[in-house]
Amino acid sequence: xxxDLIRAAAVRLDGHVRRTPLLSDPALDRLAGRRxxxxxxxxxxxxSFKARGGWAAVSALPAGTRGVLALSxxxxxxxxxxxxxxxxxxxxVVMPADAPxxxxxxxxxxxxxxxxxxxxxxxxxxxxxxxxxxxxxxxxPPFDHPEVIAGQGTTxxxxxxxxxxxGVTGGEVLVCCGGGGLSAGIALALEAEAPAxxxxxxxxxxxxxxARSLAAGERLCNAxxxxxxxxxxxxxxxxxxxxxxxxxxxxxxxxxxDAEALAxxxxxxxxxxxxxxxGGAVALAAALFRGAALEGDAVIAxxxxxxxxxxxxxxxxxxxxxxx
Amino acid sequence: xxxDLIRAAAVRLDGHVRRTPLLSDPALDRLAGRRxxxxxxxxxxxxSFKARGGWAAVSALPAGTRGVLALSxxxxxxxxxxxxxxxxxxxxVVMPADAPxxxxxxxxxxxxxxxxxxxxxxxxxxxxxxxxxxxxxxxxPPFDHPEVIAGQGTTxxxxxxxxxxxGVTGGEVLVCCGGGGLSAGIALALEAEAPAxxxxxxxxxxxxxxARSLAAGERLCNAxxxxxxxxxxxxxxxxxxxxxxxxxxxxxxxxxxDAEALAxxxxxxxxxxxxxxxGGAVALAAALFRGAALEGDAVIAxxxxxxxxxxxxxxxxxxxxxxx
Numbered sequence: 001x002x003x004d005l006i007r008a009a010a011v012r013l014d015g016h017v018r019r020t021p022l023l024s025d026p027a028l029d030r031l032a033g034r035r036x037x038x039x040x041x042x043x044x045x046x047x048s049f050k051a052r053g054g055w056a057a058v059s060a061l062p063a064g065t066r067g068v069l070a071l072s073x074x075x076x077x078x079x080x081x082x083x084x085x086x087x088x089x090x091x092x093v094v095m096p097a098d099a100p101x102x103x104x105x106x107x108x109x110x111x112x113x114x115x116x117x118x119x120x121x122x123x124x125x126x127x128x129x130x131x132x133x134x135x136x137x138x139x140x141p142p143f144d145h146p147e148v149i150a151g152q153g154t155t156x157x158x159x160x161x162x163x164x165x166x167g168v169t170g171g172e173v174l175v176c177c178g179g180g181g182l183s184a185g186i187a188l189a190l191e192a193e194a195p196a197x198x199x200x201x202x203x204x205x206x207x208x209x210x211a212r213s214l215a216a217g218e219r220l221c222n223a224x225x226x227x228x229x230x231x232x233x234x235x236x237x238x239x240x241x242x243x244x245x246x247x248x249x250x251x252x253x254x255x256x257x258d259a260e261a262l263a264x265x266x267x268x269x270x271x272x273x274x275x276x277x278x279g280g281a282v283a284l285a286a287a288l289f290r291g292a293a294l295e296g297d298a299v300i301a302x303x304x305x306x307x308x309x310x311x312x313x314x315x316x317x318x319x320x321x322x323x324x
Numbered sequence: 325x326x327x328d329l330i331r332a333a334a335v336r337l338d339g340h341v342r343r344t345p346l347l348s349d350p351a352l353d354r355l356a357g358r359r360x361x362x363x364x365x366x367x368x369x370x371x372s373f374k375a376r377g378g379w380a381a382v383s384a385l386p387a388g389t390r391g392v393l394a395l396s397x398x399x400x401x402x403x404x405x406x407x408x409x410x411x412x413x414x415x416x417v418v419m420p421a422d423a424p425x426x427x428x429x430x431x432x433x434x435x436x437x438x439x440x441x442x443x444x445x446x447x448x449x450x451x452x453x454x455x456x457x458x459x460x461x462x463x464x465p466p467f468d469h470p471e472v473i474a475g476q477g478t479t480x481x482x483x484x485x486x487x488x489x490x491g492v493t494g495g496e497v498l499v500c501c502g503g504g505g506l507s508a509g510i511a512l513a514l515e516a517e518a519p520a521x522x523x524x525x526x527x528x529x530x531x532x533x534x535a536r537s538l539a540a541g542e543r544l545c546n547a548x549x550x551x552x553x554x555x556x557x558x559x560x561x562x563x564x565x566x567x568x569x570x571x572x573x574x575x576x577x578x579x580x581x582d583a584e585a586l587a588x589x590x591x592x593x594x595x596x597x598x599x600x601x602x603g604g605a606v607a608l609a610a611a612l613f614r615g616a617a618l619e620g621d622a623v624i625a626x627x628x629x630x631x632x633x634x635x636x637x638x639x640x641x642x643x644x645x646x647x648x
Contacts, residue, residue, distance in 0.1 A: 021344075043596075272367075
């Protein structure tokens with residue numbers, strides 16, 4: 001994989017995904033002790049950066065494709081469903097039965113068919129493979145796929161340009177990380193366009209497989225049975241394609257607690273007027289609450305998604321947030 | 325007043341205010357029965373469009389100005405305070421003692437001095453005049469001032485360009501309306517740049533002085549003693565400068581209830597991942613719930629601000645919102 005695939009994806013995505021704003025607020029700068037910029041991918045179509053990878057993958061399919069299938073707790077599914085609808089392709093989504101209602105509703109709003117499964121008892125890969133074969137569908141994986149990584153990487157092209165507009169030409173770019181598709185894509189884009197930036201993947205505590213894998217130099221799994229509010233980024237292990245990219249380009253991973261993710265949501269509500277979901281807030285949480293582990297006088301945090309149920313959001317607000 | 329003053333303000337504002345995105349979501353389109361575009365001024369610096377007018381007015385002050393004073397429940401004060409800080413001018417804000425905590429904190433965050441007053445017992449104009457004279461400060465009015473209107477009008481220049489990018493070249497532009505500064509500025513900008521658009525001011529029920537004044541052809545006052553959650557846009561009567569502009573250019577005004585404003589906040593949370601305050605949500609509420617009074621197959625709603633306390637926002641979410 002290299003940046004050419006990302007630049008080619010950017011051409012296909014032009015006019016179909018949003019160039020999301022890079023936001024900041026002095027209150028967050030004071031809290032973090034350095035300038036903080038937030039790449040607001042929660043404002044992307046479908047409410048997350050996954051609209052990029054979905055469009056990149058679907059738009060690269062050969063003519064004659066009968067339909068697509070995605071395996072996702074929601075954000076990837078919405079991205080694929082939106083792209084499939086725009087390309088006139090049927091879309092089936094295999095989704096955990098306990099996925100947030102907002103995410104299921106979002107997928108169905110794009111006209112996709114949802115097949116729920118029991119997270120604890122069913123083998124989702126086997127189920128997806130069975131459905132794909134029976135219906136002649138092409139599986140679009142959530143992160144370990146070159147076109148998906150290329151699509152997510154277009155975020156990195158925008159970060160390079162927008163940071164330069166703010167006078168920031170290097171530093172750390174914190175990215176909420178599940179399987180590593182977005183982190184790897186951004187890392188490749190920045191390597192080509194703005195090599196003074198370095199990606200740092202950020203994960204929920206207990207699901208820091210990427211951080212531990214980067215430290216160990218090999219792909220490690222999370223211990224089973226962990227629990228986190230960050231449903232969007234709970235993956236068991238780094239991707240086979242994403243890990244080598246991040247091993248070469250990324251700095252050490254970071255992990256934050258659910259409480260820190262909720263506090264970051266409350267601060268983004270108050271100071272940026274953005275709605276973030278827990279998994280979309282971990283990078284901002286690291287920017288605000290892991291300052292000692294960061295370098296430089298400016299940091300960029302990618303706010304990856306904002307598909308959160310109202311009751312959980314209200315819970316984040318009720319906890320309050322530390323005042324800057 | 326004409327569009328030249330707005331274009332001149334746009335030059336001074338360049339690089340100091342954000343070109344906020346024009347957002348949309350198919351769920352809102354389904355609910356409204358037409359395409360709905362939201363100009364997200366809640367993402368503006370300080371959380372509202374008032375950063376534009378504040379910057380325009382302060383940047384137009386003559387050299388030697390000793391400081392500025394604003395009379396405001398919060399959003400205008402934040403806009404003026406930010407501009408004053410950037411221009412190295414002291415800023416004093418005369419603010420109701422019961423203004424939302426988020427707004428007071430925002431003003432103080434920009435280094436301004438807050439002078440609270442009792443909404444029911446004190447004459448705020450007399451208080452402000454006394455302070456301005458004693459300290460040698462220039463009063464920046466919230467809406468009835470040519471440079472303030474010009475600054476707000478830069479929103480209209482952006483709407484014309486962004487709507488064209490979406491293939492929308494005419495229709496109704498719904499604007500949350502207090503004294504009419506933003507509505508008048510946008511109306512003037514659109515008259516010059518995209519005359520097939522028409523501004524419709526939107527107010528809270530019980531505070532529809534602009535709608536009644538437009539219907540009567542003269543400036544009428546609101547009945548005293550009304551109550552609304554839309555604190556940002558509770559003005560007693562249309563401005564002397566803004567009313568003639570809107571009388572010439574605007575369509576009939578619209579009014580929505582607090583319950584409709586809260587429902588619009590919940591829908592913006594869910595489908596746009598935006599935080600709106602009640603007064604910043606009335607235009608979107610009209611787009612969604614006053615469809616029979618609107619014309620055209622697309623409507624633009626200006627979401628003017630997002631400075632809302634967490635408890636009120638949670639209340640809006642708890643009420644839920646109608647499903648599209």
